[in-house]
Amino acid sequence: MAAALIVCPRGACVVRISAPREHRCVDRAAIAGVTSLNTSDTAFARERPIPTIGVPGPRPILLTSTVLVLVALVVLAWQHEQRLGTPTPVQATSQKPEPRALSAEEESYAASLWEIHREVTPSAVAMSFAGIVYETGSRDKDQFERKISPVAAFFKGAEARVRGLPVPASLLQVHNQYLDALVLYGKASNGMLEFAKDGERQHLVEAHDLHISASQAILRAGEVLWPGQYKPH
Amino acid sequence: MTRLGRKLQTFASYLAAPVVMVLLGASVAQAQAPPVCSVWLIESSRFMKVPFGAFMPDRAFVPGSTDKNNNIPTVDLPVNVGVIKCGSDLILYDTGWKQQDYLKMTGSEHWAPIGEQLKVLGFNAGDVTKAVIGHAHWDHAGQLSDLPNAVLYVQKQELAAIEWALNYPEKHIRAINSDPGGCNRTPACGYMPLTMEEVYGKVLKGKAVVVDGQLEIAPGVIIHPAYRAHTAGSQLLEVPTSIGKLVFGSDAFSSYEAIRDWMVANVQQTDSVQQFLAYERCYKITGGYENCIAAHEPLSYTDKYPITKNSWVALNGGRMAEIALAPGEKSRKP
Numbered sequence: 001m002a003a004a005l006i007v008c009p010r011g012a013c014v015v016r017i018s019a020p021r022e023h024r025c026v027d028r029a030a031i032a033g034v035t036s037l038n039t040s041d042t043a044f045a046r047e048r049p050i051p052t053i054g055v056p057g058p059r060p061i062l063l064t065s066t067v068l069v070l071v072a073l074v075v076l077a078w079q080h081e082q083r084l085g086t087p088t089p090v091q092a093t094s095q096k097p098e099p100r101a102l103s104a105e106e107e108s109y110a111a112s113l114w115e116i117h118r119e120v121t122p123s124a125v126a127m128s129f130a131g132i133v134y135e136t137g138s139r140d141k142d143q144f145e146r147k148i149s150p151v152a153a154f155f156k157g158a159e160a161r162v163r164g165l166p167v168p169a170s171l172l173q174v175h176n177q178y179l180d181a182l183v184l185y186g187k188a189s190n191g192m193l194e195f196a197k198d199g200e201r202q203h204l205v206e207a208h209d210l211h212i213s214a215s216q217a218i219l220r221a222g223e224v225l226w227p228g229q230y231k232p233h
Numbered sequence: 234m235t236r237l238g239r240k241l242q243t244f245a246s247y248l249a250a251p252v253v254m255v256l257l258g259a260s261v262a263q264a265q266a267p268p269v270c271s272v273w274l275i276e277s278s279r280f281m282k283v284p285f286g287a288f289m290p291d292r293a294f295v296p297g298s299t300d301k302n303n304n305i306p307t308v309d310l311p312v313n314v315g316v317i318k319c320g321s322d323l324i325l326y327d328t329g330w331k332q333q334d335y336l337k338m339t340g341s342e343h344w345a346p347i348g349e350q351l352k353v354l355g356f357n358a359g360d361v362t363k364a365v366i367g368h369a370h371w372d373h374a375g376q377l378s379d380l381p382n383a384v385l386y387v388q389k390q391e392l393a394a395i396e397w398a399l400n401y402p403e404k405h406i407r408a409i410n411s412d413p414g415g416c417n418r419t420p421a422c423g424y425m426p427l428t429m430e431e432v433y434g435k436v437l438k439g440k441a442v443v444v445d446g447q448l449e450i451a452p453g454v455i456i457h458p459a460y461r462a463h464t465a466g467s468q469l470l471e472v473p474t475s476i477g478k479l480v481f482g483s484d485a486f487s488s489y490e491a492i493r494d495w496m497v498a499n500v501q502q503t504d505s506v507q508q509f510l511a512y513e514r515c516y517k518i519t520g521g522y523e524n525c526i527a528a529h530e531p532l533s534y535t536d537k538y539p540i541t542k543n544s545w546v547a548l549n550g551g552r553m554a555e556i557a558l559a560p561g562e563k564s565r566k567p
Contacts, residue, residue: 110413111413114412114413118404118408118410118411119404121408121409121410121425121426122399122407122408122409122421124426124429124430125395125399125409125421125424125425125426125429126399127430128426128429128430128432128433129392129395129396129399129429129433131433131436131437132392132432132433132436133396135433135436135437136436136441136443204437205437208430208433208434208437211426211430212378212427212430212431212434214426215425215426215427215430216333216427218426219333219336219425219427220333223336225413226410226413226414228413228414228415229410229413229414229415230336230371230410230415230423230425231415231416231417232280232283232288232310232340232341232372232529233370233371233372233373233422233423233484233499233501
């Protein structure tokens with residue numbers, strides 16, 4: 001494809017059309033818009049420039065227009081292919097922050113908390129399932145209580161264990177967030193036990209809301225401490 | 234009446250009877266034929282740069298390979314949600330997941346809330362009457378609490394298998410996540426607390442149907458069990474449309490290319506034999522592989538996955554496709 005270079009030294013424009021194989025050497029000043037053009041290629045230097053005075057003549061305008069149309073066609077074709085091919089994101093949603101590498105002290109905390117966390121998640125899901133089984137099957141409050149009691153005891157113990165962990169100052173906020181989640185899970189399990197005693201369904205509704213809040217909180221803490229803990233499924 | 238008149242009357246009645254019967258038969262058949270549905274596909278979010286081999290073992294990247302099956306290092310996986318309008322029913326097949334700020338680091342982009350995405354199609358979250366989840370993993374059964382009027386359909390076997398795993402004595406088997414780097418295929422892997430509590434929320438509010446096997450949830454719209462095709466209680470959804478029957482498969486049909494080429498994909502709690510049998514189910518119901526709707530096909534929304542090619546970019550860079558329109562249904566494509 002041909003390329004056009006328009007240079008206007010002191011108001012008089014020169015249009016040069018060159019084939020891509022031709023080597024052109026344009027100095028920095030020319031690139032910056034200053035009116036000088038050096039050529040090191042003799043073939044290029046021998047080309048006869050088209051002189052104009054002030055306004056380019058019809059031939060350069062025609063040639064430049066042709067080149068611009070060709071460029072536009074190439075751009076449109078490229079965009080069309082992009083739409084048809086494997087898509088690329090049209091707009092990025094957000095700057096994706098890279099997880100910060102944890103220090104040795106922070107790693108130690110994360111590892112200690114993981115030993116508790118790995119039992120927190122199934123216990124939280126066990127609460128959900130005690131509710132699902134009760135609602136869809138047995139409607140047996142004693143059985144429901146037998147399922148929730150150990151979970152409530154677990155969350156009480158887990159809260160105490162987490163409070164006992166040495167916490168790096170940099171992770172204090174995350175630590176408190178995790179503790180808050182355990183407190184909410186504990187309250188949720190106690191609410192479910194109250195339902196087992198008095199049959200008041202409002203306890204279950206409130207416990208459900210607490211559970212949702214707690215589950216969101218442990219995700220937020222986990223995102224800092226164990227950023228790869230959930231993979232595409 | 235003359236004899237000739239009586240004969241003519243008798244003749245006419247003989248002639249009319251079959252005509253009336255044919256007309257009656259046609260109207261009965263018309264009444265019994267299930268109405269066709271309109272179908273759209275929306276991209277809940279996209280997992281970016283997933284190693285191809287982690288998604289499809291037979292497509293693992295081999296450096297320097299010129300084999301088209303082994304020369305792609307990573308793929309971007311959409312999380313597809315089906316939007317199905319059948320008469321007055323608005324049905325979702327899978328519900329995506331709720332990405333909040335804290336989950337941006339998991340390598341996903343282009344997420345938008347399900348309610349906002351439905352608005353792009355001219356619907357509201359409150360219009361959704363049914364939510365059929367192909368399985369209960371976190372990226373397919375989220376956002377349920379944002380669909381206040383939707384009745385959830387989940388397979389009994391799915392719930393039973395999670396409960397079994399939770400009560401298993403060995404800690405790796407009962408773990409939701411077996412290690413900080415994430416689990417892959419352990420039995421309870423992928424069922425995070427937030428997701429399961431949202432499932433329970435539907436049950437608690439009396440808006441859940443625990444399906445045991447096959448179930449027709451609207452005329453011609455049929456849930457088919459696909460046990461162990463991805464998880465213990467995976468389920469497919471057959472949908473009648475103007476372009477023939479479609480079958481949504483969630484992660485039992487993770488990849489369109491896998492269904493076409495008979496390869497396993499997205500092996501989690503998957504029995505590969507059952508996954509192939511799920512593929513076969515789609516071939517039998519639809520007559521081929523083109524109308525099998527995959528949950529994570531990297532070629533989604535392009536002409537390389539033809540049924541999804543009528544697509545556009547919507548919220549936050551997420552894509553949508555208009556797959557089929559019922560007679561009289563207006564196009565929702567901008």
